[in-house]
Amino acid sequence: MPEKLKVSIIGSGNWQVRMWVFEEQIDGRNLTDIINEKHENVKYLPNVKLPDNVVAIPDVTEAAKDADILVFVLPHQFVYKVCGSLKGVISSKCRAISLIKGLDFRDNELALFSEEIERILDIPCAALSGANIASEVAEERFSEATIACRNIDEEGPLYVDLFNTSYFDVKVIGDWRGLQVCGALKNVIAVGSGIVDGLKLGNNAKSAVIRRGLVEMRRFGKAFFGGVHTETFFESCGVADLITTCAGGRNRRVAEAFVTTGKPIDVLEKDMLNGQKLQGSLTAQEVHSFLLARNKTEEFPLMTAVYRILYENQHPKAIVEYLRSDQSFD
Amino acid sequence: MPEKLKVSIIGSGNWQVRMWVFEEQIDGRNLTDIINEKHENVKYLPNVKLPDNVVAIPDVTEAAKDADILVFVLPHQFVYKVCGSLKGVISSKCRAISLIKGLDFRDNELALFSEEIERILDIPCAALSGANIASEVAEERFSEATIACRNIDEEGPLYVDLFNTSYFDVKVIGDWRGLQVCGALKNVIAVGSGIVDGLKLGNNAKSAVIRRGLVEMRRFGKAFFGGVHTETFFESCGVADLITTCAGGRNRRVAEAFVTTGKPIDVLEKDMLNGQKLQGSLTAQEVHSFLLARNKTEEFPLMTAVYRILYENQHPKAIVEYLRSDQSFD
Numbered sequence: 232m233p234e235k236l237k238v239s240i241i242g243s244g245n246w247q248v249r250m251w252v253f254e255e256q257i258d259g260r261n262l263t264d265i266i267n268e269k270h271e272n273v274k275y276l277p278n279v280k281l282p283d284n285v286v287a288i289p290d291v292t293e294a295a296k297d298a299d300i301l302v303f304v305l306p307h308q309f310v311y312k313v314c315g316s317l318k319g320v321i322s323s324k325c326r327a328i329s330l331i332k333g334l335d336f337r338d339n340e341l342a343l344f345s346e347e348i349e350r351i352l353d354i355p356c357a358a359l360s361g362a363n364i365a366s367e368v369a370e371e372r373f374s375e376a377t378i379a380c381r382n383i384d385e386e387g388p389l390y391v392d393l394f395n396t397s398y399f400d401v402k403v404i405g406d407w408r409g410l411q412v413c414g415a416l417k418n419v420i421a422v423g424s425g426i427v428d429g430l431k432l433g434n435n436a437k438s439a440v441i442r443r444g445l446v447e448m449r450r451f452g453k454a455f456f457g458g459v460h461t462e463t464f465f466e467s468c469g470v471a472d473l474i475t476t477c478a479g480g481r482n483r484r485v486a487e488a489f490v491t492t493g494k495p496i497d498v499l500e501k502d503m504l505n506g507q508k509l510q511g512s513l514t515a516q517e518v519h520s521f522l523l524a525r526n527k528t529e530e531f532p533l534m535t536a537v538y539r540i541l542y543e544n545q546h547p548k549a550i551v552e553y554l555r556s557d558q559s560f561d
Numbered sequence: 562m563p564e565k566l567k568v569s570i571i572g573s574g575n576w577q578v579r580m581w582v583f584e585e586q587i588d589g590r591n592l593t594d595i596i597n598e599k600h601e602n603v604k605y606l607p608n609v610k611l612p613d614n615v616v617a618i619p620d621v622t623e624a625a626k627d628a629d630i631l632v633f634v635l636p637h638q639f640v641y642k643v644c645g646s647l648k649g650v651i652s653s654k655c656r657a658i659s660l661i662k663g664l665d666f667r668d669n670e671l672a673l674f675s676e677e678i679e680r681i682l683d684i685p686c687a688a689l690s691g692a693n694i695a696s697e698v699a700e701e702r703f704s705e706a707t708i709a710c711r712n713i714d715e716e717g718p719l720y721v722d723l724f725n726t727s728y729f730d731v732k733v734i735g736d737w738r739g740l741q742v743c744g745a746l747k748n749v750i751a752v753g754s755g756i757v758d759g760l761k762l763g764n765n766a767k768s769a770v771i772r773r774g775l776v777e778m779r780r781f782g783k784a785f786f787g788g789v790h791t792e793t794f795f796e797s798c799g800v801a802d803l804i805t806t807c808a809g810g811r812n813r814r815v816a817e818a819f820v821t822t823g824k825p826i827d828v829l830e831k832d833m834l835n836g837q838k839l840q841g842s843l844t845a846q847e848v849h850s851f852l853l854a855r856n857k858t859e860e861f862p863l864m865t866a867v868y869r870i871l872y873e874n875q876h877p878k879a880i881v882e883y884l885r886s887d888q889s890f891d
Contacts, residue, residue: 435697439797442705446674479764
């Protein structure tokens with residue numbers, strides 16, 4: 232639900248926060264008016280009090296004007312449109328940080344959203360990821376986050392100042408590519424984890440999926456991006472977010488139902504997600520096309536298994552064959 | 562329960578397996594006689610059929626005589642006594658593999674059981690560890706294991722031949738020290754994981770504990786042992802076994818009860834474990850003395866937190882302070 236907050240826009244001074252909210256009518260009133268009056272997003276984050284310095288604004292260019300920092304928290308599909316609206320509107324000294332999970336697969340090429348934002352808006356863009364399920368953060372329960380930016384010494388203190396709290400522990404690293412690779416691929420691994428749960432294979436097999444997922448995420452990052460470091464996979468954006476995503480969440484849950492009900496993914500999306508697309512299965516398709524085009528599917532047996540089980544009628548039990556070490560390029 | 566199998570001794574040829582079983586009386590009969598007649602360890606691994614080539618033997622020297630491979634699967638405290646009995650009895654071309662979890666802390670020094678066995682018996686000793694909860698292995702559900710030995714090319718194929726099956730996937734590495742460090746320290750992290758569960762801190766905090774645990778295990782290995790590799794922590798003996806141990810098991814469970822009941826560990830050991838010692842709390846004490854003697858507790862905040870919460874009346878909630886990144890030497 233909180234991912235529906237679309238975009239937060241952060242102003243200067245004492246951190247005045249102007250938040251672009253896609254306007255909707257709730258009982259005949261504007262959602263932005265309700266947020267500004269009640270200091271609560273009654274539709275997407277009910278029962279959580281927003282600080283008084285957060286102001287909801289329905290016009291994205293107004294929200295972004297004069298901002299020192301743009302915080303991008305919106306679904307993939309809106310990134311290019313919103314960036315288009317912001318071009319030429321934002322201040323030249325502005326910088327951005329992307330909380331968008333995922334990679335942009337287009338025509339079998341791969342782009343990072345932080346780099347797309349940099350390219351379109353011509354400003355530096357950092358990225359934030361980690362084991363921080365939004366509902367628990369909203370309840371002020373302890374979470375970690377990793378922020379990656381190009382210039383740690385200059386930008387690091389700014390982002391720590393902005394995001395770090397007693398219950399939200401931020402660490403800054405330099406590997407923005409590895410961080411975003413993790414954020415996208417973890418959902419594919421969570422589908423694998425759900426398949427193993429559906430088969431009731433037990434704790435040993437589930438840990439094997441998470442471990443092999445971590446190995447393949449790292450291998451993928453190193454194979455297709457420059458500057459990806461092993462250290463990144465020890466950070467919250469790496470192993471921790473992977474564990475959280477494989478323990479709970481919709482990707483795991485729908486994949487488990489895929490095995491136990493025998494229904495195809497698109498039917499389960501209708502039944503369980505009101506027709507919303509499942510991120511992990513979508514990314515599994517994109518990753519598979521990408522790997523197939525490069526003749527590299529065998530180096531990523533777990534991600535390949537997830538694709539073949541979801542879309543090529545391979546029996547879920549076959550996942551075990553793909554977990555065997557002679558299948559992988561270790 | 563299966564750790565009570567004490568010692569397995571593996572002969573040559575078609576893998577005749579002579580298993581030393583500490584003799585006990587069951588309904589007036591010898592346990593070894595029952596095992597050899599029923600091919601089932603009715604006391605410690607009931608309802609699991611043992612292959613016919615496994616022979617139970619009550620005398621450890623007879624079981625080990627002429628063996629090509631000794632498989633050590635017994636509790637810590639018996640290692641030195643058993644090795645003492647075997648000295649001079651075993652063949653000079655014999656080799657050993659240790660499935661013993663843990664490190665031997667003595668007088669604030671640290672020894673690896675595989676190296677102790679090597680030293681006492683003057684034979685090479687490999688080590689096996691991984692995310693392989695015994696009950697699931699006995700049910701032939703998929704598990705991974707890591708085997709570490711000094712000479713991968715020579716010993717690796719032998720151990721793969723011996724241990725690898727369709728449901729037990731073995732990988733051989735060269736870092737026997739890192740492997741054993743993981744096997745010991747994971748139990749301390751599992752206690753931390755149980756503390757977080759007892760406090761109901763949620764998924765984000767639990768993943769943070771596992772992640773920081775992995776980081777501290779790696780730091781500990783690299784700080785105090787030569788030849789410990791980062792790669793080892795990506796293997797089943799590393800991240801996978803840590804995840805499994807933090808998800809279930811007695812260390813996590815008793816630590817959770819420590820928080821929710823307020824009872825001290827020794828009382829919970831009586832209540833929940835029939836007076837058996839909890840491995841994680843024992844190792845937490847040993848690690849803490851070891852680090853204290855070297856003035857290094859601050860570099861291992863999570864393991865220090867576990868010790869202080871269990872034994873120095875620090876409030877369990879304080880664990881969050883030790884998870885914050887400014888507490889650690891990142």
